[in-house]
Amino acid sequence: MGKLALAAKITHVPSMYLSELPGPTNGIRQAAIDGHIEIGRRCRELGVDTIVVFDSHWLVNSAFHINSGAHFEGVYTSNELPHFIQDMEFDYDGNPELGEIMQEEIAKTGIRVQSHNIKSLELEYGTLVPMRYMNKDKHFKVVSVSAFLTSHELEDSRKFGEGLVKAIEKYDGTVAIFASGSLSHRFIWDREYKRGMDAYTREWDRQVDKHVVGMWERGEWAEFVEMLPEYAEYCFGEGGMHDTAMLLGVLGWDQYNKGVEIITPAFPSSGTGQINAIFPLPDHF
Secondary structure, eight states, X not given: OOEEEEEEEEOOOTHHHHHHSSSTTTTTTHHHHHHHHHHHHHHHHTTOOEEEEEEEEEEESSSEEEEOOSEEEEEEOOSSOTTTSOSEEEEEEBOHHHHHHHHHHHHTTTOOEEEEOOTXXXXXXXXXXXXXXXXXXXXXXXXXXXXXXXXXXXXXXXXXXXXXXHHHHHSSSEEEEEEEOOSSOOOOOGGGHHHHXXXXXXXXXXXXXXHHHHHHHHTOHHHHHHHHHHHHHHTTOGGGGHXXXXXXXXXXXXXXXXXXXXXXXXXXXXXXXXXXXXOOOOTTO
16 A cells, blocks of 8 residues: 655746856755755655656646656756756656556546656656756656646646545555645746846735745645635636645645645745745545
């Protein structure tokens, strides 16, 4: 019987990669990088063999999709932000076995889901950036899930999470899950890019993010899931915040009652709100 060992909401801002490089941005995201390293350390400590990433940079227009490739290797440049991420090398093993079990079990919830082991189906940077700091040694296998969903209901992403629980139970191993996406996501206006590197675009977003993080720390999940659709809409939630819906579907949705552990406190990046936070598992896991 498989085991879920750790769940988290994590940032994947491309300025983390810039933070490594010489120049004026060197070191600006060290706190976020350190947060990823710490989460990776805990996964190792807990015996995790596979990380499942809900990637809010993998856009799909139909069905739910799982990248169950056996191996991922290459050099990545972001189409969206090539001046942030260019020529970033990666090399990770996948887990086709878990991906197939996920498809089988998640389909039982009634949603359309497909697992793909296609060599040319590449990873997006919502997966690649976290793995760069958590998985340099290829310690973990990686399964990536599409979480930028343009024609999907948050309720179905909740079902995806519920089905994933059943899949992990049938998998012979130990899994961690990451919702890879932002809090608010109103990108800075281009003409204000210099101000926006370390600032929110709107004070409204900063205040709502501050309130939401407080709710998470206090474990106010029934109230949060009630406001989630409006939060995603009014604060431009990344990928519609389907990554967060999947995560909470795993953890129990409005019945979840644990307060999160903040690993990297909320911070702005290019106008958006970011965080690294561990979601303690419910007692029944």
